[in-house]
Amino acid sequence: QVQLQESGPGLVEPSETLSLTCSVSGYSISSGDYWGWIRQPPGKGLEWIGSMYHSGSTYYNPSLKGRVTISADTSKNQFSLKLSSVTAADTAVYYCARDHLLTMPGRIDPWGQGTLVTVSS
Amino acid sequence: QSVLTQPPSASGTPGQRVTISCSGSSSNIGSNNVYWYQQLPGTAPKLLIYKNNQRPSGVPDRFSGSKSGTSASLAISGLRSEDEADYYCATWDDSLSVVFGGGTKLTVL
Numbered sequence: 001q002v003q004l005q006e007s008g009p010g011l012v013e014p015s016e017t018l019s020l021t022c023s024v025s026g027y028s029i030s031s032g033d034y035w036g037w038i039r040q041p042p043g044k045g046l047e048w049i050g051s052m053y054h055s056g057s058t059y060y061n062p063s064l065k066g067r068v069t070i071s072a073d074t075s076k077n078q079f080s081l082k083l084s085s086v087t088a089a090d091t092a093v094y095y096c097a098r099d100h101l102l103t104m105p106g107r108i109d110p111w112g113q114g115t116l117v118t119v120s121s
Numbered sequence: 122q123s124v125l126t127q128p129p130s131a132s133g134t135p136g137q138r139v140t141i142s143c144s145g146s147s148s149n150i151g152s153n154n155v156y157w158y159q160q161l162p163g164t165a166p167k168l169l170i171y172k173n174n175q176r177p178s179g180v181p182d183r184f185s186g187s188k189s190g191t192s193a194s195l196a197i198s199g200l201r202s203e204d205e206a207d208y209y210c211a212t213w214d215d216s217l218s219v220v221f222g223g224g225t226k227l228t229v230l
Contacts, residue, residue, distance in 0.1 A: 047221065
């Protein structure tokens with residue numbers, strides 16, 4: 001079964017770049033489907049950040065476009081998120097997940113357990 | 122402000138049937154399938170309903186989904202204490218992004 005695990009710094013300074021990695025097991029990200037990131041500020045709802053296909057095709061949330069980059073390292077079966085110029089508003093639990101954009105856009109499963117990233121000096 | 126509108130809260134007693142609504146527009150729900158997610162306290166969201174009314178294996182048939190026009194609903198029958206969670210609807214939008222509802226906190230009284 002497909003499993004995902006996020007990793008990366010739990011604290012990022014304002015104006016810096018947030019970087020997270022998602023390690024996938026049980027399925028090769030090169031085999032298909034999109035792989036993406038979703039975030040959830042403390043006590044708030046879910047926000048889709050964006051997704052990428054192993055070939056390089058990407059979709060990003062228009063509200064974050066320009067600050068977001070999602071890319072893959074197929075040799076490690078990992079994909080990553082970079083969010084630049086962060087502010088306190090970017091403090092959230094960040095989830096990585098399999099995003100079924102090709103066949104069922106809106107279907108996101110499975111999800112990683114999530115990792116809290118706090119933006120603070 | 123979420124693209125999809127859900128009531129912030131819902132409640133019911135054990136055994137009751139509750140419904141949670143999700144309202145959108147022609148650019149999202151009106152032209153795409155709806156998905157529902159359940160988020161138990163302190164855990165990651167889990168897919169509950171896909172393609173409007175389909176249940177993944179392992180999801181009890183107490184959970185059902187429907188869609189009509191630009192709105193969708195999640196119904197939970199035979200309410201149980203373990204159903205207490207946050208529920209989110211989601212779909213694809215013409216802005217080329219996945220959009221979520223603001224979430225509904227379900228309390229089992």
